[in-house]
Amino acid sequence: MLRVLIVDDQDLFRAGFAMILGAQPDIEVVGEAGDGADAVAAAVELAPDVVLMDVQMPGMDGVEATAQICATTSAKVLILTMFDLDEYVYGALRAGASGFILKDIRRDELAHAVRVVAAGESLLAPAVTRRLVEDLVRRPGHGVAPRLAARLEALTERESETLRLVAAGRSNAEIAARLVVSEHTVKTHVSRILTKLDLRDRVQAVVFAYESGLVVPGSDA
Structure with a gap:
């Protein structure tokens, strides 16, 4: 219940x-x-x-x-x-x-x-999430947070790539096809990303990706 x-x-x-x-x-x-x-x-x-x-x-x-x-x-x-x-x-x-x-x-x-x-x-639908966050980080005075960028070092290359695709609004199925892995593997990558970066869910992961500078507004993974 x-x-x-x-x-x-x-x-x-x-x-x-x-x-x-x-x-x-x-x-x-x-x-x-x-x-x-x-x-x-x-x-x-x-x-x-x-x-x-x-x-x-x-x-x-x-x-x-x-x-x-x-x-x-x-x-x-x-x-x-x-x-x-x-x-x-x-x-x-x-x-x-x-x-x-x-x-x-x-x-x-x-x-x-x-x-x-x-x-x-x-x-949130991925496209809506991305639109919200891109609008936020485009605002005057908003820049990359160095302390967040430093936390990216905890991710492996594959995890960073996965995070970019999540931030680009890709579904697990689309990420799996892009990386040529199973959806289960993608879910594992996302779970590890959330754990390493101490994030609650995918929405927070998208926000983090933009605020850390991993992804910039207007880019497409």
Whole structure:
């Protein structure tokens, strides 16, 4: 049974999401919170598998709450937003969120999103992830972080190549074909990359690839 915490400052949204997810045979809504501070406290107390997190809230917003939850619990955070290029989304992904969904998502897609994130996968389509991150790193004042670049030394040549392909939005099947290996081998490479770089999922790996300078905006692997 997947345990879900719903965080939104609007009662109507919380009630709607709770009703939809609570009707699923494999999902249990273990709690609700109306702001970031309550969300952090609830995540620590209730140990959910997934936190459905609104980002625009009074007081502590969803970005800070995501950072604290990801730093102190094993919960996966799935961001709720009204717009696919919401400013808050960038910060939330960098803080450790595993992806985001729009608030007008269909009910069947909402349950699927929770299951995907709970399984340790990132929810964003590769092309969307890449578009988000490229837009972020193109902004004035954003440059390569030397401390991140240094961490790339922990990767083997094949792992670095795999990371470039992940950042380029390639699926495991496409990476396997490109490297002439099995999909199982690709999954192993990705798992090692995440472990070595202390990243939570593929979304974080894409962000890291750009911020470390391994991949530059506009490049194609």
